[in-house]
């Protein structure tokens with residue numbers, strides 16, 4: 001134990017070494033033993049006497065420099081947000097009545113955080129951060145919703161880091177984490193951990209996720225950490241191995257909460273939450289909070305405060321995103337991507353979202369003949385995924401062709417254009433995909449490519465998301481261009497779902513096979529029925545028989561018990577429905593007629609998320 005403490009302390013600068021050693025006694029008193037054997041080795045230490053009024057995490061806000069107002073007054077931030085929305089032009093934004101109180105340096109936040117954020121050019125709070133800060137410091141459980149790219153990570157991050165820094169200053173540093181943040185994909189978990197690390201470099205943070213050696217993560221945990229960020233599967237794995245002790249956790253966050261509580265994820269999240277102490281602060285954040293989540297949050301949060309900067313009637317996309325649609329037939333879709341990028345990305349970065357991993361591969365392969373681009377999806381090795389993402393971030397190539405593995409949370413600077421190569425499966429996914437551009441007050445464009453028979457689905461997106469598309473003129477493509485985007489593998493010309501057998505399903509628009517989809521939504525697409533109202537028996541799995549799809553795409557069709565088996569390492573749960581599984585599909589019924597297979601018999605959508613898919617994303 002002492003070794004651990006010394007090792008961990010030794011990684012700090014020499015200036016902190018002596019005080020740290022001097023406070024070793026405090027450390028030993030403060031922390032619980034790391035393992036049962038340690039309990040046997042020595043008698044339990046006497047509990048330190050708490051200093052009244054300062055030890056608790058839920059200490060009054062006043063000593064920390066926050067106004068001592070009731071949490072409900074966080075409404076003020078909504079008003080600020082309105083004015084922010086009104087005059088938002090670039091990255092300078094948040095102005096309250098006089099801007100006072102928004103300067104991070106004036107809020108009593110730990111100097112370490114203020115200075116680290118300052119180095120990144122972050123000196124003022126964004127509206128969601130301002131709205132969350134005070135109630136979070138007061139210890140409230142909360143649900144936070146704000147549009148994509150508006151700084152939700154630091155909204156929950158700043159109060160947590162601040163409290164941990166101050167707690168550590170009083171009690172010394174410990175081995176077990178004080179905060180756990182769960183994210184649905186590996187890339188997002190890494191990004192969140194990085195943001196924490198950059199904002200509080202002296203805190204020990206760790207990111208745990210599958211696809212990487214677990215031993216290394218176990219070693220790091222053994223040294224001691226303050227904050228764990230991870231995907232649920234790996235977190236559970238580490239708990240089971242006895243490497244991760246969550247008994248001291250004071251803060252638990254579900255990032256992308258609606259995804260974390262979707263069918264298949266919730267079970268794992270629940271397992272993790274059961275390992276946390278009862279007394280803790282819970283926070284859930286997302287840009288989308290479908291109605292079904294409300295019941296669930298009651299299960300996990302205590303008297304939560306809802307801070308919703310989006311609202312039900314408002315448009316749900318970030319303001320800086322201009323939306324366009326373009327109609328295309330299936331064969332021409334790949335060929336119009338190039339002209340769209342040249343015209344609309346203006347030399348910046350572009351993410352093209354496909355529905356399936358195979359489409360991502362094929363499209364990027366075909367496009368690589370003319371552009372520098374790479375694919376990102378759940379079948380690619382974790383090491384390659386990380387290389388790809390960092391290459392994209394660093395500008396080594398500017399076009400990323402990705403499945404929805406990249407739809408949520410990823411913050412890549414200067415993505416000027418998002419192309420929905422295929423319709424998303426839900427309005428939520430549309431919001432998240434589109435939200436990869438137009439972040440932090442910047443401007444961006446999102447283009448939705450649709451086929452003629454998907455027009456109604458496009459109108460529904462407008463209605464659900466509260467947005468308005470501008471129709472772009474149709475791009476004429478000649479046979480040569482189409483051929484250029486044909487692929488050799490398995491079926492001739494590139495279509496939205498590849499060639500050969502999938503070509504048939506492509507005819508049904510989105511009601512096509514989910515096979516190979518990172519999120520397995522094909523059959524469960526909320527929009528699926530738009531493309532496939534005529535799917536009769538000839539539609540194969542898209543007719544009524546497909547109502548059993550969750551079964552047939554789970555074990556029976558693939559022979560694998562868990563979804564598509566794409567998401568091997570992190571996941572435990574078997575196949576699960578997509579985000580709509582717990583929400584009544586708002587689109588499923590429209591035109592669903594014979595293609596009712598997009599819904600499971602139980603009412604939830606039946607598509608299968610490759611499990612770790614969500615985790616590995």
Ligand SMILES: Nc1ncnc2c1ncn2[C@@H]1O[C@H](COP(=O)(O)OP(=O)(O)OP(=O)(O)O)[C@@H](O)[C@H]1O
Pocket residue numbers: 121122123124125126129146147148149150151152153154286287408409410411435439440
């Ligand atoms: N107060 C701030 N001032 C300037 N930039 C900020 C501020 N807060 C956050 N940012 C930056 O804004 C970007 C978007 O933040 P973040 O990724 O937290 O958004 P988000 O709301 O979580 O988005 P999403 O819903 O897509 O996950 C990041 O690059 C972040 O560093």
